[in-house]
Amino acid sequence: MKLEFTPIYYDYIDYHGKNYVIMIGRTKENKRVCIIDYFPASFYAILDEKTGDKKIEELKKEIEKKRIELPSRTTKVEKISLEEKNFLGKQVKAFKIFITNHKDSHKIAELLDYKEIIARREYDIPLITKYIKEKEINPMEWYSAEGEILTGSSDFSGITSIDADFCIMAEKIEKIPDKEFNPKILAFDIEAEEFEIGKGEILMISLYSESFMDNSVNPSTLFQNYPDRKFCEKRDTANRIFYKKVLTWKKCTKKQDFVECFSSEAEMLEKFVEYVKKLSPDFLVGYFSDGFDLPYLRARAEYNRIKLSLGLDNSQPSFARGRISSGNIFGIVHIDLFRFIETIFSQYLQSETLGLDEVASELLGLGKKEFEFKPQNKLSQEDWKDFFDYNLHDSKITFLLAEKLWPDVLEISKIIQEPIFDITRNGMSQLVESYILHNLDEYNEIAEKRPIHEEIGKRRNLGKYEGAFVFQPTPGLYENLAFFDFTSMYSSVIVSYNLSLSTFLKKKEKNALEVNLGEEGLVYFSKLKGFFPDLLEKIIEKRKKYKSEYKKNPSPITKARSNAYKLIANAAYGYQGFFGARYYCREAAASTAALSRKNILEVIEKIQKAEYKVVYSDTDSIAFILENKTKERALELLEKINKNLPGIMALELEDFYKRGIWVAKKTTDTGAKKKYALITENNKMKIRGFETVRRDWCPLARALQSKVLELILKQGNEKEALELVKKTIKNLKERKVQREEIMIRTQLKKPLSEYKSITPHVIAAEKMKQVGMPVDIGMLIHYFIAETREKKSLVREKVKLPDEKGEYNLDYYLNHQIIPAVENIFDVFSINIKELAEGRKQTKLSGF
DNA sequence: GTACACTACATACC
DNA sequence: ACTGGTATGTAGTGTAC
Numbered sequence: 001m002k003l004e005f006t007p008i009y010y011d012y013i014d015y016h017g018k019n020y021v022i023m024i025g026r027t028k029e030n031k032r033v034c035i036i037d038y039f040p041a042s043f044y045a046i047l048d049e050k051t052g053d054k055k056i057e058e059l060k061k062e063i064e065k066k067r068i069e070l071p072s073r074t075t076k077v078e079k080i081s082l083e084e085k086n087f088l089g090k091q092v093k094a095f096k097i098f099i100t101n102h103k104d105s106h107k108i109a110e111l112l113d114y115k116e117i118i119a120r121r122e123y124d125i126p127l128i129t130k131y132i133k134e135k136e137i138n139p140m141e142w143y144s145a146e147g148e149i150l151t152g153s154s155d156f157s158g159i160t161s162i163d164a165d166f167c168i169m170a171e172k173i174e175k176i177p178d179k180e181f182n183p184k185i186l187a188f189d190i191e192a193e194e195f196e197i198g199k200g201e202i203l204m205i206s207l208y209s210e211s212f213m214d215n216s217v218n219p220s221t222l223f224q225n226y227p228d229r230k231f232c233e234k235r236d237t238a239n240r241i242f243y244k245k246v247l248t249w250k251k252c253t254k255k256q257d258f259v260e261c262f263s264s265e266a267e268m269l270e271k272f273v274e275y276v277k278k279l280s281p282d283f284l285v286g287y288f289s290d291g292f293d294l295p296y297l298r299a300r301a302e303y304n305r306i307k308l309s310l311g312l313d314n315s316q317p318s319f320a321r322g323r324i325s326s327g328n329i330f331g332i333v334h335i336d337l338f339r340f341i342e343t344i345f346s347q348y349l350q351s352e353t354l355g356l357d358e359v360a361s362e363l364l365g366l367g368k369k370e371f372e373f374k375p376q377n378k379l380s381q382e383d384w385k386d387f388f389d390y391n392l393h394d395s396k397i398t399f400l401l402a403e404k405l406w407p408d409v410l411e412i413s414k415i416i417q418e419p420i421f422d423i424t425r426n427g428m429s430q431l432v433e434s435y436i437l438h439n440l441d442e443y444n445e446i447a448e449k450r451p452i453h454e455e456i457g458k459r460r461n462l463g464k465y466e467g468a469f470v471f472q473p474t475p476g477l478y479e480n481l482a483f484f485d486f487t488s489m490y491s492s493v494i495v496s497y498n499l500s501l502s503t504f505l506k507k508k509e510k511n512a513l514e515v516n517l518g519e520e521g522l523v524y525f526s527k528l529k530g531f532f533p534d535l536l537e538k539i540i541e542k543r544k545k546y547k548s549e550y551k552k553n554p555s556p557i558t559k560a561r562s563n564a565y566k567l568i569a570n571a572a573y574g575y576q577g578f579f580g581a582r583y584y585c586r587e588a589a590a591s592t593a594a595l596s597r598k599n600i601l602e603v604i605e606k607i608q609k610a611e612y613k614v615v616y617s618d619t620d621s622i623a624f625i626l627e628n629k630t631k632e633r634a635l636e637l638l639e640k641i642n643k644n645l646p647g648i649m650a651l652e653l654e655d656f657y658k659r660g661i662w663v664a665k666k667t668t669d670t671g672a673k674k675k676y677a678l679i680t681e682n683n684k685m686k687i688r689g690f691e692t693v694r695r696d697w698c699p700l701a702r703a704l705q706s707k708v709l710e711l712i713l714k715q716g717n718e719k720e721a722l723e724l725v726k727k728t729i730k731n732l733k734e735r736k737v738q739r740e741e742i743m744i745r746t747q748l749k750k751p752l753s754e755y756k757s758i759t760p761h762v763i764a765a766e767k768m769k770q771v772g773m774p775v776d777i778g779m780l781i782h783y784f785i786a787e788t789r790e791k792k793s794l795v796r797e798k799v800k801l802p803d804e805k806g807e808y809n810l811d812y813y814l815n816h817q818i819i820p821a822v823e824n825i826f827d828v829f830s831i832n833i834k835e836l837a838e839g840r841k842q843t844k845l846s847g848f
Numbered sequence: 849g850t851a852c853a854c855t856a857c858a859t860a861c862c
Numbered sequence: 863a864c865t866g867g868t869a870t871g872t873a874g875t876g877t878a879c
Binding site: 322323343426427428429430431432456460464465466467468469470490570571572573574575576577578579580581589592593618619665666667672673674675689691694696756757758759760794795796816820 | 863864865866867868869870871872873874875
């Protein structure tokens with residue numbers, strides 16, 4: 001049998017003690033296939049360069065005898081080959097040792113205790129990663145596979161019970177040109193009685209999906225085996241049909257045909273499993289479903305003593321431990337969109353929180369439905385109806401989000417070459433590392449090992465190294481500014497100076513690059529191109545290529561591709577400085593920062609020598625005043641500077657600005673760093689660091705500050721802005737300010753009990769807990785500061801929750817929100833807002 | 849009892 | 863623990879006078 005498919009899901013099983021990789025994929029005819037491929041595990045043993053051929057032969061014979069006996073299996077060395085490889089910049093001879101079972105590779109590696117073997121490597125790479133790396137069968141690309149169809153008569157360890165159209169034992173797999181692939185996405189969402197996992201009943205479960213068929217199919221035939229086929233939505237303008245359903249065992253109404261009612265929670269759960277199986281999606285998508293929906297379903301299934309057999313082999317979801325456990329369903333890729341957005345996609349968002357409502361509003365222009373939660377017994381028939389709508393709507397926006405983010409998920413998976421399950425959950429360092437691992441073969445390089453616990457401890461104890469340079473600004477309002485910045489500065493420094501673990505030299509060598517790390521002394525790097533900088537250079541080139549491709553042909557895919565390369569390039573520097581990295585190199589990271597400082601300081605000097613006044617600089621950007629010079633002259637200077645920059649480093653024009661303001665720190669009168677506001681000739685604002693952009697300030701103060709900055713920057717003076725402040729203070733004093741304007745939001749970053757300092761938001765969180773509201777790490781706590789009967793000195797004693805009765809605390813909002821937000825802006829014009837507010841208050845309160 | 853230094857914490861910039 | 867360092871600013875905490 002021969003078929004063409006794209007691998008979507010990867011896993012492996014043991015059969016007679018050996019490892020078989022299982023890929024679940026789709027053919028272009030939309031058939032689900034399961035490809036099984038024998039894959040022998042292996043690792044490397046690197047030999048001391050002095051080892052002679054005779055000794056090598058002896059060692060080989062010795063190693064061939066190694067074996068491990070376990071009750072369940074015997075793992076032995078199956079085969080050894082001697083290979084010429086590279087390892088951290090050196091040519092080495094290494095044994096590639098094939099063993100029976102990957103799970104024992106660590107143990108077998110430990111048995112190789114010979115003085116001639118100087119290092120053992122790659123026993124710690126997950127089998128799937130190794131499989132993809134060595135056999136080059138990448139997720140979401142296309143392959144043809146030949147092999148025998150596994151039938152019921154086969155004794156292959158229950159494999160034939162996998163719910164797929166075909167299951168084959170691969171004999172040959174070959175790359176074929178990519179084909180179009182439309183993912184089958186099924187979104188789901190649950191509503192439960194209690195917030196705590198498994199504590200309450202699951203009231204309802206919603207499903208939302210595009211009905212998986214081509215346009216020629218009549219919807220009425222699609223779910224013909226279903227009692228509920230009429231619940232398919234009609235075709236939309238794009239000729240698409242959607243499947244929507246709410247499963248519940250609570251009060252059903254006849255008016256909502258998408259609601260299906262069952263007699264018990266258990267029956268509802270069983271039907272949920274059945275429907276997911278019938279819909280047969282490639283991706284089951286939730287929002288925060290690793291942390292809530294899936295574990296909740298499992299807990300309730302357990303409680304009801306039923307099996308949540310969602311897996312294609314009828315297995316239940318498994319939860320890998322980690323900071324957040326990841327819910328894996330065999331054969332179906334479970335995606336928790338929240339995790340993907342949190343680690344990867346949030347950088348492209350403006351949203352201040354990453355809740356479904358805000359993220360969906362931003363990306364889709366469609367937020368959550370409003371619904372007021374109440375205890376079950378307080379819900380009217382009408383409330384239940386709204387509740388079902390609400391639940392379905394959550395699945396709907398989750399589905400639409402998944403579609404929206406699909407190009408990014410797809411491109412990242414293809415570029416990183418790891419399955420979608422992993423890339424939607426792994427952090428930035430893991431993505432960079434996977435990219436490196438999958439590209440090592442280009443350099444014939446053996447992979448470095450993952451640091452063990454002890455090593456991580458050592459690395460962390462080394463402490464921080466000196467980072468970026470930030471220019472000390474002078475407070476003031478400036479006109480006619482130019483902003484230059486380095487393109488991907490740290491990455492370009494790594495490439496240009498060849499900074500990495502494999503190029504780092506333990507001692508000075510001839511022709512080496514010497515980097516001065518200040519107090520930490522001198523370090524040296526080889527000028528022979530290392531694989532890490534070389535790989536990074538290629539990433540940057542690809543980013544450039546795909547960026548211009550995107551500009552020529554803008555589409556979500558070209559954009560996603562360009563962004564994915566940018567993502568890796570930007571994370572490379574942090575990766576080398578990250579204690580958990582295989583290719584951790586503190587010296588390289590510290591040198592990257594040092595050489596970046598050196599370069600930006602040199603550029604600052606050049607700009608100053610060309611008689612411009614530099615007003616600010618942070619890490620990779622420089623702002624300066626054009627004074628009487630033209631923009632063209634500034635651009636000529638830019639060209640000139642670029643000619644003398646090392647390697648691939650490049651400086652570019654960020655923009656020209658009509659005006660810019662820098663303010664003083666609140667404690668001293670020196671200029672504050674990382675805090676400024678700019679405006680272009682087209683009145684486009686760029687505000688950095690100010691309270692306006694900080695979510696832990698109340699909207700009133702933020703909006704006022706933002707408006708004040710705008711007025712000042714547009715007009716070049718403070719007059720109108722001052723009037724606005726006066727008006728706002730008057731309003732505040734007259735108690736005309738709406739409650740939502742004075743609400744403060746602060747994130748709870750750890751469990752309540754771990755706070756050493758009891759801050760206002762901790763008190764607010766405790767209050768929430770008391771009234772039975774859900775409180776969890778990561779939540780934004782909303783509260784306001786109220787007037788109190790007795791005089792209280794601490795802010796936390798005046799904290800009230802949004803729906804508590806009480807007046808806002810005038811003194812607090814005046815002196816701790818409004819005035820601090822605008823005080824240092826008016827200081828630039830020698831106006832003392834505080835005196836103004838107080839002075840008027842004493843003489844004539846009504847003036848405000 | 850309050851002034852001050854210091855710490856804890858959250859959030860931003862790049 | 864889940865990329866790095868630099869920076870501001872608020873509120874709480876502890877201590878001296």
